Amino acid sequence: MSTVQATRSYRGLTWDHPRGHVALERAARDARAHGLDLRWERQPLEGFESHPIEDLAERYDLIVLDHPHIGDAVAGGCLQPLESLFDAASLAAWRAQSIGRSFDSYRYAGTQWALPLDAATQVAVAREDRLEGALPRDWAEVLALARRQPVCLSLAGPHAALTLFSMAAAHGDAPAAGDPDRLFTGEGAGEGAVAAWELLRELHALAFGGWAALNPIGILDAMARQPEAVYCPLVYGYVNYAVAGDGRQPLHFADVPAGPTVQGVHGVQGAQGPRLGSTLGGTGLAVSRRATVDDALRRHLAALMSPAMQRDFIPFADGQPSAREAWADPRVNAAWNGFYARTQATLEQAIVRPRHPGYIPFQTEASALVRDALAQGLAAAPALAALQALYARRRPAGSEV
Structure with missing residues (x-):
């Protein structure tokens, strides 16, 4: 007699602007065919900028956050270190592909706490x-x-x-x-x-x-x-x-x-x-302590950071990718009136x-x-x-x- 393993459900919180939710919601819908049940909710920009992370981490498995929240999140012990979820080679590859200091802005106290989903300044x-x-x-x-x-x-x-x-x-x-x-x-x-x-x-x-x-x-x-x-x-x-x-x-x-x-x-x-x-602004994707991360979620997070997703999907779903390759891509720039090429130098020099x-x-x-x-x-x-x-x-x- 065969048994079917129940799909684990996850709740995520992002911010209520097309740049913050369209790509995440579309990607989550596509991932349902691969065994991932992830539902995204939204908060206003002001909540993204100032709402206490400790409170959000009690209610959500995934949190889209701003890097200045990291110190409070670490002090409150409410996020999972990404070194416990991904191997060193994957983290190094994502760091190498990220524009400016977008990856490093989520590294604090010697640990990586979020993935740079989105880059902005x-x-x-x-x-x-x-x-x-x-x-x-x-x-x-x-x-x-x-x-x-x-x-x-x-x-x-x-x-x-x-x-x-x-x-x-x-x-x-x-x-x-x-x-x-x-x-x-x-x-x-x-x-x-x-x-x-x-x-x-x-x-x-x-x-x-x-x-x-x-x-x-x-x-x-x-x-x-x-x-x-x-x-x-x-x-x-x-x-x-x-x-x-x-x-x-x-x-x-x-x-x-x-x-x-x-x-x-x-x-x-x-x-x-x-x-x-x-x-520097942009957003990071963090995993709260409450989440039990399965292989389907781990694959999904890695896919969001993949060069293909960053270059070919996120820019065409109202997102603003963190991969340098996407910012320099002619097709991406043609679609958005040169926004990326015209501002890339500023992003490369942005302070944390x-x-x-x-x-x-x-x-x-x-x-x-x-x-x-x-x-x-x-x-x-x-x-x-x-x-x-x-x-x-x-x-x-x-x-x-």
Whole structure:
């Protein structure tokens, strides 16, 4: 008498945007024929950015997360190390194929905690049909454009702090990359952070403020539909907006403005010359402690990371792959108006945020502090000193960044 083994069911949580769920849901449907029962649920972008991972890991087997959550997840013991699920050769191959630091951003305390399903960073975006002249090449040209035409900034939610981090990195001062006890280097703050703050303060005074409450998706949608702003120098890139949609004009994505020429940049190995300061985003696919991983799920996760899936499936299912080969692929770029080729250099240079326990509340509070300081027109010294004091309170002493 034969017996049929029951199929194990899995629950996954991703975020509620086509880039976050279409490819995962289609792949899961296809995998049912191979014995995998995986159902995906969705949460808003704000939940993806800030909801505690420990809570999600109690309810879901697979979690699509952002790399700054890793420190809290490790401290809470709520994720499975990928070394326990995959052999070293597979992990090494996925690391080698991944663009920029997208794979390494999910490595913490000597262990890999998630697979880089999706790669993204802040890029520049323009309504090229309304822009007078060429896209700005550096931050001086951004200021010049803002004096002629409406330029917007992405400062809602956590993005005020992330904008400052990227501008500081462009000026040679990536956050927590030198002395881990200091958000920026030097006495009070490094020269790069000071220059970045004064630049941001001047640009904020000039910028179009009508979309100040919008997250990156909202800004891109507004730019594609409305005539108010023609350019944003730093906003997380979404390939979906590179082509025309229902009532939407296509947006032109490009590398971020370059900073001044510097001899080296903290947090960027071998960096020299003008810097494309940007803060890495993207998503990682993590396995919670509650999951009992069977061969069907293990095969499915490996398939999502395969070069063929990354190049031939994910880009054509509204996704944004993490494999460098896909970003350089002519067919992929032809389908998406060159989005990948135009922004690849920025992604290759993007910095990784701190990931220590307590980083997420720090990022939330730091962004509110940046917005308040900009509204008050504070100079660099008091603004950066307040950020440093907040960082010191939120980072556990001696923790890895």
